[in-house]
């Protein structure tokens with residue numbers, strides 16, 4: 133244990149034992165933030181792996197059993213699975229417990245989960261802006277959240293003490309915590325994460341079609357930009373299917389705007405309008421430089437560039 137303090141929660145139950153839950157568990161253990169850590173995952177293989185590598189002290193075959201006596205319950209499953217799990221665990225949550233989630237979309241999770249949460253439980257939705265393309269318990273690592281944002285989208289009636297306690301835990305994991313309206317969260321993430329992922333998926337799909345024409349050249353000569361796309365496009369298909377199905381409106385809005393911009397650039401290329409292209413790229417470069425100058429470039433770990441590479445992990449079912 134390093135930098136141990138008094139545990140923030142006596143018993144933490146992690147529902148879903150993949151990249152995010154395992155990373156939380158490693159960091160909580162390193163920092164002494166939880167008295168004990170228990171968990172549940174759908175597949176017996178994942179439960180066995182989580183136990184074997186010491187992510188959790190105990191695993192349970194059902195989510196209902198796992199949450200008993202926990203003072204913090206974390207839903208760390210794909211967004212589309214959160215509602216059914218909330219319904220299952222609701223009668224078993226301890227009075228005064230905090231229930232949070234780590235889903236990439238917030239409005240849909242709140243709509244699916246909140247109706248099941250008993251009045252004696254504090255539901256505080258959340259989203260760590262940190263991750264990788266890897267899945268499953270072996271993908272987790274303790275430093276994932278260090279110096280990364282963790283957004284909370286508390287409901288208007290949220291208990292301030294319960295929110296402050298959860299924030300203590302998240303700061304203990306190394307994260308910077310901020311609060312946001314759920315709808316605003318979903319729009320911001322549609323711009324910064326969801327639509328970029330869709331573009332990466334699309335570009336890799338285009339290359340896949342081309343590859344049939346050019347054999348293996350695409351892979352052999354792929355430069356950094358395309359390699360980054362392939363990394364992102366290797367992300368978990370279930371997780372990302374759920375993100376797009378549940379953040380539908382915001383993603384379609386941003387995708388519409390993206391398509392309009394693409395047509396502007398496409399036309400400029402067709403018309404040989406170098407001035408438009410140069411002006412456009414000058415503006416985008418200024419945006420990137422502004423981010424760097426403001427010291428806001430903490431979003432991307434150095435994966436693929438030789439540092440902080442997490443252990444590769446098999447896909448989880």
Ligand SMILES: NC(=O)C1=CN([C@@H]2O[C@H](COP(=O)(O)OP(=O)(O)OC[C@H]3O[C@@H](n4cnc5c(N)ncnc54)[C@H](O)[C@@H]3O)[C@@H](O)[C@H]2O)C=CC1
Pocket residue numbers: 147148149150151152153172173174175178208209210211213217234235236237259260261262263264265266267268269368371448449
């Ligand atoms: N992967 C990433 O980079 C990030 C993911 N998130 C969010 O965190 C959540 C978890 O993602 P990861 O840890 O990456 O996923 P993962 O695929 O590594 O792990 C998901 C876990 O949920 C379990 N699971 C899946 N469906 C289930 C069901 N119906 N019932 C019970 N258990 C089920 C799986 O067995 C597995 O243990 C998702 O909601 C995702 O949107 C948030 C930030 C970053």
Ligand SMILES: O=C(O)C(=O)Cc1ccc(O)cc1
Pocket residue numbers: 235236260261262263264265325364
């Ligand atoms: O691996 C990457 O580049 C990511 O963008 C990780 C990520 C994926 C989903 C999230 O909701 C937050 C972060």
